[in-house]
Amino acid sequence: MARRERSRLPAPERRGQIIAAATALVAERGFWGLSMQDVADACGLTVPGLLHHVGSKDGLLIAVLEHRDAEDRRAIGDPPPSDLRALCAALVRRNATQPEIVRLFAVLAAESLAPDHPAHDYFAVRQQGVLDSLTTLAKPVTARPEALARQIIATMDGLQLQWLRAPAGTDLVAMWEAAAQMLFGGPTASAGRPARSR
């Protein structure tokens, strides 16, 4: 009777495995619907084994979000594009390749509206930070940079929800391109490959 394979990984790799599994499960059920048992099963661990690595259920969520932040910084590049339209196009193109991550944020963004949600503060800070960044970039473009920034963020968030609900019938990049034409005017200037700004 073959005993369940339990490969005894070194801590950092195990942590990566745990975060990957948790990312998928949180995207699926949210934090309230997440079960430590399911995460442990997905990693071939028992629940106490899992808790040894992340401390608690809240700790697991925080690990997932911190990992996402690190990945995002890496992917966007430092410094990020300084042209607003090019930056948006780059973000959308990247999001279109990873629906699971987009869903993670969509689900947690809504769930965390509750003040006692463990990611409440994280998303409040994040929303303000993104708004500030885009507002700064919008200053050369319009007389009302904050209004434009808010609308860009809203459009991206909203289009992502439509896309996630009907991924077969919709193309996120095409939807954004259509929206960008209305927001920025003129047909696609910066949506193409080059996108090297900076």
Add this chain to the structure above:
Amino acid sequence: MARRERSRLPAPERRGQIIAAATALVAERGFWGLSMQDVADACGLTVPGLLHHVGSKDGLLIAVLEHRDAEDRRAIGDPPPSDLRALCAALVRRNATQPEIVRLFAVLAAESLAPDHPAHDYFAVRQQGVLDSLTTLAKPVTARPEALARQIIATMDGLQLQWLRAPAGTDLVAMWEAAAQMLFGGPTASAGRPARSR
């Protein structure tokens, strides 16, 4: 020792009370985070008493959504405004007065992206229906009615999220008005009271 007051309401009123309590709690925690015990407590009932009225936890959610649909139809009026911009402004003005309902939809819309969520089909049908309606209304306005409809829906959904996360610092109607000027052009024509541009 005063026994808990348990007023033995007639069924229809009790049902209304249950739906109101459940609406608030689902908005707060989502469906996965909802506990029948909490709903029962909020109504001065025991859990079996609650189940007598709604059958199951899924049944409770369905009752909440059906009640919302009925309320919405009542509020928008029949027939609804046939001018696209006026209809949007009316929707936004109404939503601004009931953040709890907006949050209910925001949380369930995200949670229900999971195919096995009890409201998955409800939101899929709803999204398509809203898109179809707005697309029809957009036909006189633009050469690409579906793109405009999608962007309007995205903008409303996204702005609502921003508003719910920082209700103190933001005004939903003002945010929409700014967005509408970019989407439809020109300052406010149909937003209700004169609402001078700015």
Add this chain to the structure above:
DNA sequence: GTCTATAGGACGATAGAC
């Protein structure tokens, strides 16, 4: 670093009395 064992609740749902 991972396990077994278990504590200690909360959960949704059912049966049957009143």
Add this chain to the structure above:
DNA sequence: GTCTATCGTCCTATAGAC
């Protein structure tokens, strides 16, 4: 229409062995 009592399951977390 609402109760009491209870079932069986799931949950997070801890203690301590290996």
